[in-house]
Amino acid sequence: MIGDMHPGDILGEYHEEVIQLYGLGPRKVLVTEREAPYPDGRLIVSRTDTDGIITHVNRSFVEMSGYTEAELVGAPHSILRHPDMPRAAFKDLWETIEAGKIWQGYVKNLRKDGGFYWVKATVIPNVRNGEIVGYTSVRRKPDRRKVEECIPLYASMKAKEEEEVAQ
Amino acid sequence: MTYQFTVSPDFSPDYISGWFIFNTWLQRALGQSIHLEMMDDFQQLHQAIEEDRVDLIYANPYDASMLVREKGFTPLVKPRGGSDEAVIAVRADSGIDKVESLPPGTRVATTDDPDVHLMGMIMLEPAGLDQGSVELKQCGSYVLVAKALLQGACEVGIFLDKAFDELSRPIQSQLRPLVRSEIQVIHHSLMAGPRLDSEVEELQRVLLAMDQDPRGRNVLQGLGLVGWEPVEEEEAEFMIDLMETLTYSPG
Numbered sequence: 371m372i373g374d375m376h377p378g379d380i381l382g383e384y385h386e387e388v389i390q391l392y393g394l395g396p397r398k399v400l401v402t403e404r405e406a407p408y409p410d411g412r413l414i415v416s417r418t419d420t421d422g423i424i425t426h427v428n429r430s431f432v433e434m435s436g437y438t439e440a441e442l443v444g445a446p447h448s449i450l451r452h453p454d455m456p457r458a459a460f461k462d463l464w465e466t467i468e469a470g471k472i473w474q475g476y477v478k479n480l481r482k483d484g485g486f487y488w489v490k491a492t493v494i495p496n497v498r499n500g501e502i503v504g505y506t507s508v509r510r511k512p513d514r515r516k517v518e519e520c521i522p523l524y525a526s527m528k529a530k531e532e533e534e535v536a537q
Numbered sequence: 538m539t540y541q542f543t544v545s546p547d548f549s550p551d552y553i554s555g556w557f558i559f560n561t562w563l564q565r566a567l568g569q570s571i572h573l574e575m576m577d578d579f580q581q582l583h584q585a586i587e588e589d590r591v592d593l594i595y596a597n598p599y600d601a602s603m604l605v606r607e608k609g610f611t612p613l614v615k616p617r618g619g620s621d622e623a624v625i626a627v628r629a630d631s632g633i634d635k636v637e638s639l640p641p642g643t644r645v646a647t648t649d650d651p652d653v654h655l656m657g658m659i660m661l662e663p664a665g666l667d668q669g670s671v672e673l674k675q676c677g678s679y680v681l682v683a684k685a686l687l688q689g690a691c692e693v694g695i696f697l698d699k700a701f702d703e704l705s706r707p708i709q710s711q712l713r714p715l716v717r718s719e720i721q722v723i724h725h726s727l728m729a730g731p732r733l734d735s736e737v738e739e740l741q742r743v744l745l746a747m748d749q750d751p752r753g754r755n756v757l758q759g760l761g762l763v764g765w766e767p768v769e770e771e772e773a774e775f776m777i778d779l780m781e782t783l784t785y786s787p788g
């Protein structure tokens with residue numbers, strides 16, 4: 371449902387990486403160093419079903435991701451997965467929300483044009499009649515200093531994960 | 538029986554008589570006896586809700602979760618075209634040009650409107666500021682928030698956008714907005730408690746038709762509104778989930 375990224379969509383110089391998506395297999399992503407600034411005063415909102423398939427996005431989500439609403443709804447949320455993010459972050463996210471709890475963290479997201487944007491995300495299970503029927507993620511503009519702390523932390527987490535795979 | 542109606546204490550004082558007129562209109566339209574009681578503050582309101590002394594409420598989004606999920610309230614309608622948004626403003630001659638330049642210890646003028654305060658604090662987060670690292674000054678109205686800025690008692694103010702836009706020209710010209718929220722899904726709503734369950738459909742019907750006759754339009758005008766829109770159950774649940782993500786703090 372999400373294919374490889376296309377050079378024609380990319381703005382500026384890029385490099386290629388292959389990421390492994392859970393249950394979906396490999397995806398070739400094209401990555402640039404262009405950061406899109408988080409728009410002031412906005413919340414970026416999306417909702418998924420219990421498998422992480424996007425069911426709803428708001429206008430800010432569409433604008434920041436660079437995809438159309440039609441491309442997003444029905445796609446797995448890992449369509450935004452940036453290769454600089456460690457697996458452990460998402461493992462923690464899923465374990466937390468599947469246990470019915472709220473997860474909060476800083477996430478680097480990949481745009482359709484190869485650029486990226488940092489968010490502070492809060493993900494909540496949608497409980498209706500006592501059952502989890504989906505999840506909602508609400509992102510806001512992060513404190514830059516927190517992002518600067520995450521950059522080396524995520525890089526070292528990723529390096530460790532790659533070492534483990536290599537062994 | 539007589540139903541108990543109240544309005545979230547963050548209503549604008551300009552509309553106090555408007556709410557009493559609305560209540561008179563509603564009793565006639567519904568053929569039911571309803572008593573409107575205004576609460577002094579949120580503490581008094583929460584106490585009344587806790588003791589099940591409220592049947593109908595014009596509720597702040599902040600209280601929606603408790604009302605719907607703990608007290609079994611049903612959202613009926615919301616103001617048409619009216620989401621709650623916040624504005625962060627400084628004095629026009631302030632050297633601060635963006636939120637990120639605000640230092641720890643910044644003095645913040647705010648009100649006890651819980652949703653506006655929350656949105657405002659979220660807009661201060663990019664500066665690394667939170668409740669613990671700012672000095673909060675709670676003001677009784679948005680005019681007093683503006684005053685706190687003009688008198689130099691505070692560096693930034695958190696306003697309801699409508700209240701900011703309604704400040705007098707001379708005051709507004711001495712202030713400068715740094716950020717305006719564009720959240721669009723946070724709104725007040727009229728909600729009915731369990732004792733009104735059998736009246737929900739009729740309530741929705743009369744409220745949604747309110748703008749169709751001149752008298753109803755007049756009453757709405759007295760509240761600063763143009764009409765009501767329905768609130769679907771899932772839309773209310775979505776807003777509640779969203780509010781919970783915004784009020785969440787780890788640990």
Ligand SMILES: Cc1cc2nc3c(=O)[nH]c(=O)nc-3n(C[C@H](O)[C@H](O)[C@H](O)COP(=O)(O)O)c2cc1C
Pocket residue numbers: 390391392393416417418422446447448449450451452455457460463477479493505506507
């Ligand atoms: C509501 C919700 C929102 C999510 N938002 C993002 C997101 O913005 N970016 C992202 O990379 N992953 C997001 N995820 C996590 C993805 O589902 C996925 O776990 C992640 O991209 C890593 O891919 P993988 O699980 O295939 O390894 C979200 C998950 C949920 C439930």
